[in-house]
Amino acid sequence: MRLLNFLRSKSFWGSVILAVVLVFVAAFVALKWLKTTTNHDLHIQVPNLDKLDTDQALQKLEEKKLRMVVLDTLDYDKSLPPLTIIEQDPAAGMDVKENRKIYVKINAAGFGKVSMPDLEQLTFRQALATIRSLGLKEGTKSYRTFIGKDVVLGVSQNGKSLKQGDKVLKDSRIDFVLGDGKATLSDEERDVAPAID
Incomplete structure (x- = not known):
């Protein structure tokens, strides 16, 4: 009975109304504070860094109060200038906040080296697929x-014979010495007794 009387009292309802008003005021103040501290309405457009070297890109980003983070150096693409940016995230034209990190990937300075696999006794088609997969x-x-x-009887490059494990530059050419299929086996090699007349 006391509880019901308390729930009907003016002091209880006054406390409820005061609590609701305080929650709304606190939420309003918090939202206003967040809007000013996070620069909610301020956006910076990400510049296009494509084919710029790292110094040029860094200068461009610093002018807009953005930061650059180099993620990786990708395999050399000879259609693009060496040591220039070939990928960026976020993409050019996106709206971001001040001090945002822009992640970039850079074209390598030149072709890297790969190890030669063992190609001898493979068919030319198998060997060709293998070297192409290595670049x-x-x-x-x-x-x-x-x-x-x-x-495949042997491989070489610029007249130098190559063996398994030798390092060669990607995108370079490998020369092949192949069997012509014209040799025949002797009776001994075929392990067949000669015919008796």
Whole structure:
């Protein structure tokens, strides 16, 4: 009974109304404070950093009060200038806040080196697929007498014979020595007894 009387009293309802008003005032003040401290309405447009070197990009970003973070150096793309920006995040034209980090990826200064795999005794088609997957190109082909046609007998570059593990620059050409398929096996190699007349 006392509880019901208290819930009907003016002091209870006055406290409820005062609490609701205080919550609304606190929320209004908090939102206004957040709007001013986070620069809610202030946006900076991200500049286009494509093909700029890091010094130029850094200067451009500092003018707009943005920061640059280099994420990675990507494989060399010869269609683009070396050591220039080729990717950025956020993209150019996006609206961001002041002091935002702009993440960039840079074109390498030149081609990196790869290790030569063991290509001997593979077919030319298998060997070609393997070197292309490493970023190498097909050079010249020469043939030597061998039983297997288009079987890789050796690889070279600029006249120097290559073996497994040798380092070569990506995008360079690899020359092949292939079997011509014209050799035949002797009776002994075929392990067949000669015919008796």
